[in-house]
Amino acid sequence: MRARAGIAAATGARHWLGGLLLAPWLACAALAGARDAPPQRVVSLNVCTDQLAMLLAAPGQLVAVSRLARDPHASAMSVEAEGYATTPGGAEDVFRLNPDLVLAGSYTTHHATAMLRRLGVPVAEFTPTRDFDGIRADILRVGALLGREDAAEAILAAFDAELAALRADAPDDPPRAVLYSANSWSSGEATLAGAILRSAGFVNAAAEAGLAYGGTLPLEQLIMLAPDAVITGTRYGGSSRAEAVLDHPALRSFTDTRALLPLSDADWVCGTPYVLRAIARLRAAREALP
Amino acid sequence: MTLLSLENLTVRRGACPVVDEVTLSVGRGAFVGLIGPNGAGKTSLMRAALGLLPHEGRSNLATMLPEVRARHAAWLPQMREIAWPVSVEALVRLGRTPHRRAGGQEADHRAVANALARMGLDGFKDRRATELSGGEQARVLIARALAQETSLLLADEPIAGLDPAHQLGAMEVFAALADEGRTVVAALHDLGQAARFCTRLVMMHQGRVAADGLPAKVLSPGRLAEVFGIRAQMIDTPHGPLFQPLERLT
Amino acid sequence: MTALRFPLLMALLGALVLVLFVLSMAFGPAGLTPGQSAAALLGGEAGAAETLVMREIRLPRASLAVLVGATLGLSGAALQGYLRNPLAEPGLIGVSGSAALGAVLALQTGLAAAFALALPLMALGGAVLAVLVLLLLAGPGGGAFTLILAGIAISALAGALVSLVLNLSPNPFAATEMVFWMMGSLADRSFLHVWLAAPFVALGGVMLLALGRGLDALTLGEDAAAALGIGLARLRLVLVLGVAAGVGAATAVAGAIGFVGLVVPHLLRPLVGAQPSRLLWASMLGGAAMVLAADIAVRLIAPERDLKLGVLTAIVGAPLFLHLIWRTRREGL
Numbered sequence: 001m002r003a004r005a006g007i008a009a010a011t012g013a014r015h016w017l018g019g020l021l022l023a024p025w026l027a028c029a030a031l032a033g034a035r036d037a038p039p040q041r042v043v044s045l046n047v048c049t050d051q052l053a054m055l056l057a058a059p060g061q062l063v064a065v066s067r068l069a070r071d072p073h074a075s076a077m078s079v080e081a082e083g084y085a086t087t088p089g090g091a092e093d094v095f096r097l098n099p100d101l102v103l104a105g106s107y108t109t110h111h112a113t114a115m116l117r118r119l120g121v122p123v124a125e126f127t128p129t130r131d132f133d134g135i136r137a138d139i140l141r142v143g144a145l146l147g148r149e150d151a152a153e154a155i156l157a158a159f160d161a162e163l164a165a166l167r168a169d170a171p172d173d174p175p176r177a178v179l180y181s182a183n184s185w186s187s188g189e190a191t192l193a194g195a196i197l198r199s200a201g202f203v204n205a206a207a208e209a210g211l212a213y214g215g216t217l218p219l220e221q222l223i224m225l226a227p228d229a230v231i232t233g234t235r236y237g238g239s240s241r242a243e244a245v246l247d248h249p250a251l252r253s254f255t256d257t258r259a260l261l262p263l264s265d266a267d268w269v270c271g272t273p274y275v276l277r278a279i280a281r282l283r284a285a286r287e288a289l290p
Numbered sequence: 291m292t293l294l295s296l297e298n299l300t301v302r303r304g305a306c307p308v309v310d311e312v313t314l315s316v317g318r319g320a321f322v323g324l325i326g327p328n329g330a331g332k333t334s335l336m337r338a339a340l341g342l343l344p345h346e347g348r349s350n351l352a353t354m355l356p357e358v359r360a361r362h363a364a365w366l367p368q369m370r371e372i373a374w375p376v377s378v379e380a381l382v383r384l385g386r387t388p389h390r391r392a393g394g395q396e397a398d399h400r401a402v403a404n405a406l407a408r409m410g411l412d413g414f415k416d417r418r419a420t421e422l423s424g425g426e427q428a429r430v431l432i433a434r435a436l437a438q439e440t441s442l443l444l445a446d447e448p449i450a451g452l453d454p455a456h457q458l459g460a461m462e463v464f465a466a467l468a469d470e471g472r473t474v475v476a477a478l479h480d481l482g483q484a485a486r487f488c489t490r491l492v493m494m495h496q497g498r499v500a501a502d503g504l505p506a507k508v509l510s511p512g513r514l515a516e517v518f519g520i521r522a523q524m525i526d527t528p529h530g531p532l533f534q535p536l537e538r539l540t
Numbered sequence: 541m542t543a544l545r546f547p548l549l550m551a552l553l554g555a556l557v558l559v560l561f562v563l564s565m566a567f568g569p570a571g572l573t574p575g576q577s578a579a580a581l582l583g584g585e586a587g588a589a590e591t592l593v594m595r596e597i598r599l600p601r602a603s604l605a606v607l608v609g610a611t612l613g614l615s616g617a618a619l620q621g622y623l624r625n626p627l628a629e630p631g632l633i634g635v636s637g638s639a640a641l642g643a644v645l646a647l648q649t650g651l652a653a654a655f656a657l658a659l660p661l662m663a664l665g666g667a668v669l670a671v672l673v674l675l676l677l678a679g680p681g682g683g684a685f686t687l688i689l690a691g692i693a694i695s696a697l698a699g700a701l702v703s704l705v706l707n708l709s710p711n712p713f714a715a716t717e718m719v720f721w722m723m724g725s726l727a728d729r730s731f732l733h734v735w736l737a738a739p740f741v742a743l744g745g746v747m748l749l750a751l752g753r754g755l756d757a758l759t760l761g762e763d764a765a766a767a768l769g770i771g772l773a774r775l776r777l778v779l780v781l782g783v784a785a786g787v788g789a790a791t792a793v794a795g796a797i798g799f800v801g802l803v804v805p806h807l808l809r810p811l812v813g814a815q816p817s818r819l820l821w822a823s824m825l826g827g828a829a830m831v832l833a834a835d836i837a838v839r840l841i842a843p844e845r846d847l848k849l850g851v852l853t854a855i856v857g858a859p860l861f862l863h864l865i866w867r868t869r870r871e872g873l
Contacts, residue, residue: 182713183846215844216844216845216846218569218570218843219597219728220568220569220597220598221569221570223570223593224570224571224589224593226589236710236711236712236713237710237711238648238650238710238711238714239647239648239652239653239709239711239714240709240711240714241713241717242713242714242717243713245728248596248730249730249731249732250592250593250597250730253592253596254589254592256587337763340767342763342766356766356769356770357769358769359767359769360768361769363767364767366764367761367763367767369761369763371759371760371761372759372760373624373758373759373761374814374815374816375809375810375814376759376813376815377813380815384756384759384760385768387753387756387768387769387770388768388769418814431760434760438768
């Protein structure tokens with residue numbers, strides 16, 4: 001998993017000075033070597049690392065989380081996040097907090113993390129998780145970075161046990177479902193949402209339309225797939241044309257005779273143990289299907 | 291019968307009257323030349339008479355409903371505007387607008403054909419009006435006003451920019467209309483043409499009517515000196531009166 | 541120039557709209573054969589997937605293309621006729637942009653959710669404001685370039701305000717939807733949108749078509765038209781309301797689609813002998829045909845990408861617009 005971080009970081013820093021490429025390696029090596037001196041001021045810049053850090057950090061070890069951590073639409077731990085300071089995530093904001101470890105996602109905070117590395121702050125980057133093995137790896141990795149390996153092992157054991165229980169007695173003839181959200185976006189098998197769907201005992205019908213990862217599934221195609229259930233997300237306030245497709249009369253009358261499950265929410269967003277809650281709710285909905 | 295009747299007609303631009311208490315009455319079968327130097331108020335008088343300008347006093351045309359007025363009086367503005375490349379025939383047919391096909395397509399067709407023939411435009415029927423020369427466009431626009439077949443035609447400098455032959459042609463058409471019992475009131479700068487063809491001249495000066503009557507009477511040396519600041523000579527010939535400006539008076 | 545006989549031209553345009561409508565109904569990612577499509581549309585079992593696709597997805601989309609296109613073509617022809625300026629077009633002069641602002645305000649304030657008609661009505665309000673400002677600044681006689689300059693300013697302001705409102709929305713998706721409002725799309729529109737727009741489009745259409753006689757007379761200029769018995773004040777009022785109703789409703793459901801009202805009257809003008817009244821009718825059908833064709837093209841070029849209609853209409857329209865400016869300049873109009 002260290003290799004993964006290295007590759008991600010290297011990709012992230014590609015646009016920067018060549019010499020910087022070495023920095024993440026040095027940072028990781030230093031962290032690995034300093035196992036008996038865990039970081040004392042950790043800052044997280046990504047809603048997913050926020051949650052893993054909140055689950056694993058020792059009291060006082062986590063200094064700040066991202067603002068998104070408090071958004072109930074995106075964060076399964078929005079309530080817990082109220083107990084932490086938040087940071088807007090700019091390099092200057094973060095540097096002022098004087099962190100000795102920064103946890104970040106590999107996509108959205110490139111410029112900030114590259115700058116922090118130049119300033120000598122150790123940064124660990126995480127790629128979005130596509131499956132449960134990724135969740136396991138991330139739990140262990142954050143545990144190792146924070147010097148909280150025991151806590152990580154405990155959380156992982158509980159996660160595995162509960163996941164096994166939820167996956168037990170899967171139906172022989174699983175119902176077909178499609179994940180459908182704003183802008184006709186659907187998630188295929190090779191996504192975290194796809195893994196949640198599979199674990200809850202559904203077959204992802206989007207695969208029949210050739211969708212393996214995420215992509216648009218035109219409403220016409222969704223209807224022609226005729227899945228047993230359409231799983232949509234919880235809605236935001238305000239109005240958007242992106243979400244208007246979820247109100248389309250064709251979808252409405254189609255789901256008159258099928259299930260429209262507005263279940264997907266913050267529990268689905270990140271590779272954290274909270275995906276278990278998503279699986280449990282989805283499983284309950286499956287069992288309630290006619 | 292009176293076709294145009296103005297009583298104390300006044301048009302103000304700001305506080306200044308550009309048409310000042312004009313009272314005028316025009317009956318059937320007249321070709322009235324409205325003359326006067328630039329800024330004398332000729333255009334304003336005609337536009338106000340038609341109700342196109344805010345005014346005080348009374349005009350029989352301005353009190354009519356617009357559509358009724360349009361069947362009674364045609365207006366040929368000085369500005370020769372043809373916005374779109376329509377055919378000459380279509381442009382002339384616009385003169386039939388106020389009639390709303392009351393006489394059927396037959397009547398419209400006849401009116402358009404007569405107007406085109408009168409202005410010598412028979413061969414131009416299918417040409418695009420915007421591609422004609424300025425003089426040809428002027429004739430097409432006169433034909434449009436003729437096709438309206440009103441008993442009264444008000445025209446603002448209808449022959450300006452026409453070649454001599456077509457100036458004569460247009461004046462003959464207006465005179466012929468008067469002979470038929472219709473009435474033409476035209477603002478004219480060419481006093482020679484006015485003297486020769488008009489049955490009556492109305493001379494305007496600083497918004498007022500300075501003189502009104504037969505051409506020979508109106509174009510007196512005193513008035514020409516006072517109003518136009520020129521000296522001219524008028525001679526009677528077998529072709530009618532011949533009027534020639536001679537010099538500016540300073 | 542051959543002025544095609546007008547009834548023949550109308551019949552041809554009508555046939556073109558019909559053919560494009562049928563083609564539009566035949567295209568889609570569902571992969572139905574033409575036979576299946578026709579059967580599902582005409583005799584499909586209610587609730588069956590094919591029937592839903594044909595009746596609830598494709599039929600409203602094609603119908604909306606006709607409504608939006610017809611109103612844009614007609615409005616362009618009417619504005620051009622009134623202003624006697626071939627560059628007048630609801631999209632270019634900011635009327636569509638202002639309508640979009642009204643629509644976005646109705647949606648983001650929640651007004652449209654509480655009262656469905658608020659959406660087209662607010663869009664209409666935005667459009668009325670824009671037309672009034674334009675007539676004030678660049679009315680007849682204002683000249684082509686005054687009109688374009690005023691239009692640029694109104695478009696820019698409306699666009700900026702739409703962006704502002706979308707950015708302030710609590711909905712994270714809204715902020716990314718500028719391109720829909722400024723370019724227009726018919727993807728995933730439903731009969732809800734058709735019924736919302738149709739009454740206003742119809743009302744605007746009736747108002748604008750009634751102006752034919754007056755616009756014809758305006759060929760001779762305002763003074764001559766007034767003397768022909770045309771009530772110019774009333775004509776102006778009907779024009780403003782008619783354009784605002786049509787463009788407002790169309791923009792509220794489909795976003796701002798530019799250049800339709802420019803391209804269509806320009807192409808059809810020679811075929812109707814340049815008569816404004818005939819151009820109204822022809823542009824109405826021509827507009828419907830152009831938007832139908834553009835909507836087919838966006839699905840052919842980039843299926844599943846929701847390519848915006850305005851992209852295509854601008855690719856066709858902008859060069860024509862530049863050509864018209866050049867010609868206007870040369871002729872010193």
